[in-house]
């Protein structure tokens with residue numbers, strides 16, 4: 001955003017202006033071409049802004065003030081668990097003993113981090129009720145892909161290449177079918193029933209020799225616990241299939257119920273959601289994968305193992321699906337998760353799920369008078385409202401509601417997901433918000449519902465108080481302009 005009142009750092013640039021002073025050179029000057037292969041040198045100087053220290057500081061401070069994060073305000077972005085991340089985890093992840101490590105150091109010099117990785121995997125196995133796993137994947141979606149490769153390896157080893165069908169509920173996150181497809185499976189969508197759940201009926205027709213398995217999120221993306229999970233897992237196993245657990249929603253049940261006890265064979269977790277890493281805009285993430293005993297032989301290598309003489313990186317898994325990351329995964333996220341697990345302990349983790357569920361149900365009950373609630377049931381950590389009636393009556397969409405929330409300094413919920421709810425507003429308050437914040441959110445949402453009736457134009461024009469107003473989102477996504485050129489300013 002350029003302009004007289006908000007000049008860009010490039011517009012402030014004046015030739016020769018500097019924000020630093022270097023000491024006089026006390027060694028002979030060398031031409032750049034004598035230090036670096038001249039073919040690698042740039043032909044023209046880069047066009048960098050030349051500014052003093054004060055302009056530079058104001059530039060970055062202004063940018064940071066345009067940003068929004070959970071440290072600034074409420075962030076009820078459904079399915080993303082944007083909870084407050086305790087700062088002690090950041091401090092621990094910034095310890096030089098972690099940040100100065102190099103992945104090619106000899107094992108004997110990295111015993112600390114190898115020990116942390118081993119202990120973290122042990123703790124995550126306990127939390128999920130699984131046997132062991134890998135920390136290599138860099139995101140939830142990467143974990144899903146890993147899980148699907150594990151399914152593939154399992155069936156190939158058994159000579160059951162004909163098992164190609166993966167069932168995916170219509171409420172699933174889009175990464176689920178994408179991961180299954182990428183790993184070479186055929187995706188079959190199954191429909192949620194009137195409860196918003198996957199029923200045994202809906203999977204029964206698919207229980208044949210082509211079934212590889214089912215991917216389920218529990219609680220699902222409507223925030224509802226899949227009540228028939230035990231019957232479904234028994235039926236899928238009986239038919240020779242496997243169950244995959246998308247752990248993006250673990251925050252709702254952490255410390256209370258374990259995917260392993262529900263019968264899942266592979267689980268991925270989003271450490272950046274449940275286990276305290278500030279994330280957004282694509283990172284940073286970590287999607288560890290945990291497996292039941294049957295799938296242990298196929299886990300990625302290298303694996304951190306513990307022997308009498310310490311921790312080692314072991315490649316001895318002949319049936320392994322191989323590496324999923326250049327080295328060992330996103331180490332800083334692992335450190336935060338480990339610190340979080342230690343500070344919370346078993347009881348603290350159980351409290352996380354309880355409070356996340358309490359907060360979501362409180363908001364749901366208070367908001368259902370002003371917005372449609374398609375599935376009016378006790379929810380887990382999140383729930384999905386619909387702006388369908390506002391659209392029919394006043395032409396106000398979920399997007400309008402979301403944009404108006406920005407004017408009140410609140411990050412909007414996830415909109416238009418899950419796909420099975422029209423004009424969806426998916427709200428996840430998380431356990432770290434107090435009653436006052438929730439009550440203010442209710443008041444703002446009620447006001448927005450009133451505005452839809454009384455002054456719909458305010459909503460259509462929103463946001464009005466933000467540095468950037470309503471944009472054409474389709475155009476912005478397809479033709480993003482992410483850099484500035486003086487020539488562009490005409």
Ligand SMILES: Cc1ncc(COP(=O)(O)O)c(C=O)c1O
Pocket residue numbers: 079080139140141142172173175217221246248249270285287
């Ligand atoms: C239910 C669900 N599954 C999977 C994912 C994928 O996780 P990631 O964004 O870390 O790849 C998400 C992400 O938001 C999710 O909400």
